[in-house]
Amino acid sequence: SGTMTIDILKIGKADCSIITDGEHTILIDCGEADDSTEILDTLDNMQIEKVDALILTHYDKDHIGGAAGIILNCEIGKLIEPDYIPENPESEAYVAYREAVSQTGLPVVSVTERSELEMGDILLSMIGAGEHTYTQNIDNNCSLVVELEHLGNRFLFAGDIEKQRISEMLAEGMDSYDFLKVPHHGIYDQTLVSLFSAVNMDYAVIT
Numbered sequence: 001s002g003t004m005t006i007d008i009l010k011i012g013k014a015d016c017s018i019i020t021d022g023e024h025t026i027l028i029d030c031g032e033a034d035d036s037t038e039i040l041d042t043l044d045n046m047q048i049e050k051v052d053a054l055i056l057t058h059y060d061k062d063h064i065g066g067a068a069g070i071i072l073n074c075e076i077g078k079l080i081e082p083d084y085i086p087e088n089p090e091s092e093a094y095v096a097y098r099e100a101v102s103q104t105g106l107p108v109v110s111v112t113e114r115s116e117l118e119m120g121d122i123l124l125s126m127i128g129a130g131e132h133t134y135t136q137n138i139d140n141n142c143s144l145v146v147e148l149e150h151l152g153n154r155f156l157f158a159g160d161i162e163k164q165r166i167s168e169m170l171a172e173g174m175d176s177y178d179f180l181k182v183p184h185h186g187i188y189d190q191t192l193v194s195l196f197s198a199v200n201m202d203y204a205v206i207t
Contacts, residue, residue, distance in 0.1 A: 004150045008205050011035045013185050014062035015207050024119035028055045029063040036069025052077040057159035058143040059086035061093035068100035082128050083110040084142040123149045141165040158183035166191040176200040
């Protein structure tokens with residue numbers, strides 16, 4: 001009771017985080033296509049039969065590649081995605097994802113600016129890019145940024161946001177967090193120093 005775990009899978013340069021409090025399970029991103037089996041096996045080993053919320057931060061293959069396999073082989077309560085058109089809407093990963101959603105009839109929530117979801121003691125906030133437009137790294141900068149709060153502990157999953165989006169978030173003002181999933185697999189960006197200072201995290205992970 002009162003315990004939440006976050007399992008961040010070691011699947012190379014790709015993202016997948018499994019969050020559960022024993023009653024509710026949240027999956028943030030699904031790695032690449034060949035990662036879906038490992039993700040499903042991990043859920044099975046954790047005795048998780050249902051993912052209450054599947055959150056896809058953006059449409060790059062290292063974040064949605066395994067989504068089709070997860071959607072077709074696991075019970076999903078709600079699917080949350082960013083509201084933007086990917087740079088390559090004909091990519092194999094994106095097409096497979098859309099086909100899986102169509103085949104299952106899974107309800108989808110497309111987030112433009114901010115959407116909140118409460119599950120027991122877990123409060124989720126998904127923050128989209130809103131009306132901002134980007135000329136470079138569109139997919140990455142349009143990532144959903146996920147805030148999670150659980151019994152006073154605060155976590156930030158920053159997707160693959162890059163310089164433009166980070167600068168905008170810093171200008172708007174940022175809170176501090178206990179934990180940060182470092183954006184874009186830890187690739188250096190000159191705004192990261194300012195981001196780390198603002199977030200002031202105790203723990204960070206690079207996928």
